[in-house]
Amino acid sequence: CSLALKSPNESLPNIIIMLMDDMGWGDLGVFGQPSKETPNLDAMAAQGMLFPNFYTANPLCSPSRAALLTGRLPVRNGFYTTNAHARNAYTPQEIVGGISKDEILLPKLLKEKGYTSKLVGKWHLGHRPEHLPLNNGFDEWLGSPNCHFGPYNNIGRPNIPIYFNSEMVGRYYEDEFVIDGKTGESNITMMYLNESMEFILRQSKAHRPFFLYYAPDATHAPVYASKKFLGKSQRGVYGDAVMELDYSVGVILSWLKQLGIDQNTFVFFTSDNGAALYAAKEGGSNGPFLCGKETTFEGGMREPAIAWWPGQIEEGTVSISSHLRNELMAVRLGLYKAHYWTWSNSWQEFNSGINFCPGQEVINVTTHEQRDHTLQPLIFHLGKDPGEKYPIRVLSSEYRDALKSISPIVEQHQKTLVPGAPQLNMCDLAVMNWAPPGCDKIGKCLKGPQSAPWKCEWPH
């Protein structure tokens, strides 16, 4: 969609991408969260441009982030699996793969233009040395290579390391990187905020264009917030985490103004995938949309999104325009969305109490086995039915017309598609974060098992 840019500045604009983790479309006041606890994000939307129809390329962390930084669908950049049909795959500790050397990431392109790039927060494109940020275009990094699951006993499974640039400086759940499992208290979000401000200040003083990829993960279960925010939200700790991130966004935007670089900084806020409804009260809200994370329904793929650039993007604008392409699963064209395959999570998971669509049941749609509709896709009109409750009747002229528009772009896509080599097929306990670079300096090296690779199992 067009960003209604005015005449470009002489100097290169700074770029900040704020990528939230598992935050849902419905978590922002401006998108209708009933408790209205995101005043800074709401103000950002009022000062910038709101995108009510903004899609991620994939409803799961790793492939979504790989697509964001490469500009290519997961099926092209290799962030998918061929172990089973249409499964979500990501980069847990035991994954052997990561971002391919053949991919060109955004910071690498920006470096050619003189940008300095920093990642603050979660990487999730592979944790073996060759896959880490500083080997893929970033100049600086504070954060973790994987999700902050834990705590682990460091025997069967190591705690996730925190890196500063190319060496680890500690592990989650240890020392200053503690997350209190009972209260959810942690200072990590504040640490990420401070690091971001320091980077912005340093680049601003040096008059160097910068790219800040701000990717805090406090809204990914197990959710956490700092003491100052714990108990503040009507929504529990998940809401506390949202409030702390909302606060952080407000501080960063104020910081840009204070440093006088707001008119030369393009800021884009979004989330990597929809709220994880199976996380129940530790998960967020997808507003009126169907299901959530790990599904190709609207709840999994439509993300909150705001662009902010004072003087360049007109205040209070709303952009309505979107396209959704998720390999063979679903396609959006205009207001119509066609599902070629449907399913939520497997019967096995569902029967064990994991529900990707709690409280929601749409016949023939939110199924627990994969359903092939490729010959006769389920089509929804997202204007009349954003919740994907009423498939359009196959015998109607509306269905015929919609399919006639969609089919050519699907055929074109399939004809031109060159799938990347799948990077997320193999797992091995030996590759876990036992002894990351720098571990020796802080006495955090661990001994892992012998290599014994297997084909990863991806249940959903």
Place this chain on the structure above:
Amino acid sequence: CSLALKSPNESLPNIIIMLMDDMGWGDLGVFGQPSKETPNLDAMAAQGMLFPNFYTANPLCSPSRAALLTGRLPVRNGFYTTNAHARNAYTPQEIVGGISKDEILLPKLLKEKGYTSKLVGKWHLGHRPEHLPLNNGFDEWLGSPNCHFGPYNNIGRPNIPIYFNSEMVGRYYEDEFVIDGKTGESNITMMYLNESMEFILRQSKAHRPFFLYYAPDATHAPVYASKKFLGKSQRGVYGDAVMELDYSVGVILSWLKQLGIDQNTFVFFTSDNGAALYAAKEGGSNGPFLCGKETTFEGGMREPAIAWWPGQIEEGTVSISSHLRNELMAVRLGLYKAHYWTWSNSWQEFNSGINFCPGQEVINVTTHEQRDHTLQPLIFHLGKDPGEKYPIRVLSSEYRDALKSISPIVEQHQKTLVPGAPQLNMCDLAVMNWAPPGCDKIGKCLKGPQSAPWKCEWPH
């Protein structure tokens, strides 16, 4: 909730209540409707005060409106039935009853203070002469006594009359009051807008305080919009109707400014009940909430609400505070909501394709038979779980504490309750709108059948 009033004006403020019909919480951009098609209401919220937790007294037109105008619960003002337990009852054409002579309506109180009151739109508190607006405190009226169902053949069932003050001036689906069944085209919303503007102008010129009860019904199925708005919305004719009403609200607020009386006029916008989900694409959206119209779940009772009064209500404020009391069904206290009885619609209706909660199914909650939970109410935390998906575990301390707070107010309510005589028990085809006052002047009198009253059947 407090309205944060500044020092009151010397003169009495004008009052405008804008009451929408079946418009849902999720229909406004400011409450997260994805297509963001209500710029005037969103601006009204930005200039005034938004209420994300505002409840109607009943999830159906007539009892909701009776409560609004009397300030009393339907069980007190008589707008309920005793024909069956916990059924929704309203005023269709065959109803014998209406608003009781014992009730004192808002315009009657205002008349004592020198106000002139006008209703523009739907009345729905009974259509027999003694129940009509001009016999219940209003000075003027343009609108209809019942819902605009039809068209009828005027033999088995008469078309609903449109009144101007105390006499009918036509019937729905006839002459200038046509609603095109195929396209949904009708000029009624524009007629209501013009009439409202004329009234405001006249009172403003006469320097008389006024009460305008603006109650258009275009968003009640069958939905309608004028030619200018048809096809404008991404959401179909329902969305067209919303856009026309949003436009009308904008025009009225501008009109107040233009006449220089905006600082002396309190405007309150809301809806009579949640979106009618059983109306499918002719119904609106309840955003993230459970079920809709005719249920006591959040989707039935939580309404969009905005207060606007320049100079008196601070700009851009949000009020979070609410109480819900629906006789014996459900109670909200703080963030906790307890359901004493649950059900959506009957099995009979459900099996015939009428679904009050399409796509939503919460075990033990969205049941199709009435379920008595009075001994152990279902309790939800609306902060963490506004969608009412996760009842709090009965054995938890959270449940015990919540119940301990709620039980005393329920007992107090029951102890002090004096139920009104039920007005909505009897039906009779003879009382339908055959020959309303004024019908003779325009040749629209019809002959009805002999009186043969029966106990009305209220299926849900």
